[in-house]
Amino acid sequence: MPNVTLTFYPLNRKVTVSKGSTVLEAASKAQITINNLCGGDGICGRCKMIVLKGEVSGEISGKLTREEIRNGYILACMTHVENDLIIEIPEETLAKEKAKADEDAARFKDFRAELPYEEFKVLPLVQKIFLDLKTPTLSNNIADQQRVSGEIKRRLNLPSMQMGLKIMKSLSQILRENDFKVTATVGVRKDIAEVMNIEPGNTEKDNYMVVVDIGTTTIVAHIIDVSSLKTLDATACFNSQGIYGRDVISRIITSEKKGGELLQKLIIEDINKLILNLSENNSINLKDITAVVCAGNTTMNHFLLGLPTGNIRRNPYIPVTVEPPPLRAAEVGIQINPRGLLYSLPGISGWVGSDITAGILATGIYRRDDVCLLIDIGTNGEIVLGNKEWLVAASASAGPALEGASIDCGMRAEPGAIEEVYQNGLEIEYKTIDNRKPLGICGSGIIDLLAVLFRTGIINRTGKFIKEDDKRIIMMNDKKTFILVDEVKTGLKKPIYITESDIEGIITAKAAIYAAMKILMARMNLEASDLAHFFIAGAFGSFIDIENAITIGLIPDVSREKIEFVGNASLSGAKISAFYKEAFQKITDIRKMTTYYDLMAANDYVEEFQRAMFLPHTNLEDFPNVCSKPPCAQARRRKIG
């Protein structure tokens, strides 16, 4: 394929790609992150760009207005490059990557205090141990390897020890050049400790690990100091795979079409970028980073390791592995110490990954007497129910509505996103992230809006607009639409609104999650009131308004003091595993003790789902604290706790 060159304004960034690539692929290659939500399927209409010069081909999207098409607008994901192009990217199309990454990083940096550290003995997955060995003599004539291994075994109280050929080859020389005073880097792989490295002198202090939560949307990385057991710094970036779909299914399909290596490469590049960033900002030599510990959903973990993902999306949804062995990080291309290790935490099934097992560890459900529920709400809602005796898990396919995608005015939680909606007298008011000019609505705002519309009687229990005379309700593209932000009043280019079909999407999403919880509880003969703790994990969970989430029936009407936001429990769990070998082992135990329940096998799931397609639910007795006859004057609190 011949190459063509694209220039992107206003960034003034040039990139060369082969003819026929999409403009979105070119933008990605130019390291421009754009507001693409559907992942290149031409559905979300977020990747609008303007062709200033040059020729393109491809389908015309219904997401573009006639006027936009006249003005050279394209959807980058559906447009193929034919020759050299000059492209302008409108402000609303450009993602505010840095802001989001900083926010994510900051948000999850200071979680340490809440962790059950006292439970385990400190034993990092990779340790550095200074060895001050005796020089051999005729009467103390142990071989070099056995001298080194013996001392390490004694110090760590370990039965077995491995050493690779490469290290053995240089061992004699390094011992003798340094008067038998060396530092061994010792990593734990399953039950066996491995001498990964031997360095001159005492370098015990120079031992760092990077802990990574590989989200489908965002990748968060923390760097931790093994000698002080402290988190030094945190950073985050969007998962570059986003260009091939916002959800895991799209990415699996892409990997089947284009090969899994492509998807693996993107994740590895992201992780390497984050590691480099952390090492540079903290003046840490890459060679002193001895391990990377990763949690994430099973598909992301498969991409990380370059494993095929096709069977995860096909009935009966079987992954290659839920407990990958520790590998040399270099084997997948992660750039730390060349002999450094990559630990992928064990998960439960193709649809309940190690982000959830790490969450079970971090929340301590596995050691509690009372029954707890843990939910991580995203495109899929992963749910865990149980206590120290038993654990069951399921995954509900909620779709992207709750994250602001597939909603006309939906957007990611970035500056300018409406993150809160509330009633102020007769007015419905809002607050944007960073108090910027409103650009769209993110997940927490959508839940608020739906609750407010319901509570004020603007929509009924099926999500239909019933206040026919409300002047905020208009017909737009043949759809009943509620205008939240009027473009005329606010000077925006276009209004911010919600349509009846948007609302249906949101109700579908919340019904899928609620029904899943219901089924899991029913299988264990439990009611919501039996739950001792209701943990909400994940970035999304941290920002939603509990009362509103209960009002729309997304989460059950449990006592509010039982509800706890646990933030990025995936990263927390991964970090505990990094510092405490027993905790790492505990995640394997958790994996084994958790029964994965596939909702596709539940005959009553569809029924439960349909019962949840109302606000808050068909069974009002399940929601005694929700005012079921709107409009109502019930007080509502902002956030809990």
Next chain:
Amino acid sequence: MPNVTLTFYPLNRKVTVSKGSTVLEAASKAQITINNLCGGDGICGRCKMIVLKGEVSGEISGKLTREEIRNGYILACMTHVENDLIIEIPEETLAKEKAKADEDAARFKDFRAELPYEEFKVLPLVQKIFLDLKTPTLSNNIADQQRVSGEIKRRLNLPSMQMGLKIMKSLSQILRENDFKVTATVGVRKDIAEVMNIEPGNTEKDNYMVVVDIGTTTIVAHIIDVSSLKTLDATACFNSQGIYGRDVISRIITSEKKGGELLQKLIIEDINKLILNLSENNSINLKDITAVVCAGNTTMNHFLLGLPTGNIRRNPYIPVTVEPPPLRAAEVGIQINPRGLLYSLPGISGWVGSDITAGILATGIYRRDDVCLLIDIGTNGEIVLGNKEWLVAASASAGPALEGASIDCGMRAEPGAIEEVYQNGLEIEYKTIDNRKPLGICGSGIIDLLAVLFRTGIINRTGKFIKEDDKRIIMMNDKKTFILVDEVKTGLKKPIYITESDIEGIITAKAAIYAAMKILMARMNLEASDLAHFFIAGAFGSFIDIENAITIGLIPDVSREKIEFVGNASLSGAKISAFYKEAFQKITDIRKMTTYYDLMAANDYVEEFQRAMFLPHTNLEDFPNVCSKPPCAQARRRKIG
């Protein structure tokens, strides 16, 4: 360096080497094995060749007569190639490699009956296990790796299981393409079982291993069938490192000068050649050879793995390792299944290797109540003393005399070598291997000759010729010499003889070994009469005449029924380890329970050595059954048992 071409007659073999190489190196590259005993030091004078055409440079050796030099004779090891050469190799210079290899192979093929098989449970180091797995369903939705590992763990009753990334990448596809009926190749690495391979269908029957004894002189390999627990075939070759020295010290020095890779390459090539030979002769696919199990002295094992050997020859004689981890065979270049394993058995010290630990296993000393002694006589005599409670080991540097090297007319045990010498009335007669025309004397013949000379009163207890009037004793090159084979009577080109300095060399060698046994026994407050078993291992041991060996004081004067020739106990032990994982582990236990005693640290070693410099010994009371006042008429038996 420019290249030059050599042609070797009568083989008519051509080879190209860089200018300045020795003729010996060129012959080796042309795969011609010659009768080189000193390993290229110009000492043995065995590598005589004739330059028919071309120019050479290098020192003139005192080993060549004036006439030989006039006729173009050179020592190949000391002669450098200057331009293209045509070389003739005299018959006596060419080694009878094939004959020797066949002999060694045949000799050790049928040892199976004598092994303590009943002691261990059959559990080969590498197994193939046919898995007839259930196809996943929504309710049986275990991940592929866990499905495979779980079944293997159940079948083998193992707690832990590893699987490499490469296998995981293809696992899903191979399972589904074969209806979940596959064969797993499972290897044991320390306490962890590793899935090395997954193949379609049932291939349990196609599982072979090669067991190798890496001797300094000879490499012996057997191929074993894991499913029937049988030895299928055996083969052997000279260790190609011989060109760089016949003993380990010369090879270590070479590796320090020229790099260890050179020595490693030669061993690996030899082993690959043997494996290829075994696989072709038995129609076995190389990919079905799943492991190579090696025993050998510590230096050979280091060369095999490419580990530096320099410290083994320097006080305090420390090897890199005495217990190398199992490796992938491909990591050192051994060509079997690409994921096949290489097990190097654990040894005891730099000078007591895994050939000895394997011998301890094969002879069962480690589980016997009575005290036993095991000796392997070669350039070094390795000695083990002990029982199930304790084991001590030492190594005596005997030098090459007992193997026929450094003796003017010495040669390897090849067709034409005098292997027996005996008294027939007044005559001293001999027998050659294969009853060929005599070419020289090999080890067993040398011991016989010394015993006969002593018994007939031709030499005294210090090894000096005392029958001044015996016409078979002449002066040759200023040395008193006994003519065993007269060239005039037999039509040989030159006589076969032994000199007083040859005899001194032999006495020195036997004294070194005897003193070592004495010291070890003294340390444990034992006398030779306390020994319950006296095991003699190795090719050399199998052919010596016990009475004569006791007569010259090489081995102690113990009851003859206690003496047992155990053949290639190294290979036997390695084979047991291959079939019985517990036996492999037992060798580690043996290694750990054996105390290595360095004779250099024994203040009384020199004294003991000097006391042994007599025939049979200074203390005649140690040899009550040896007639100490020759000539004597004591009956002597050929061979024992």
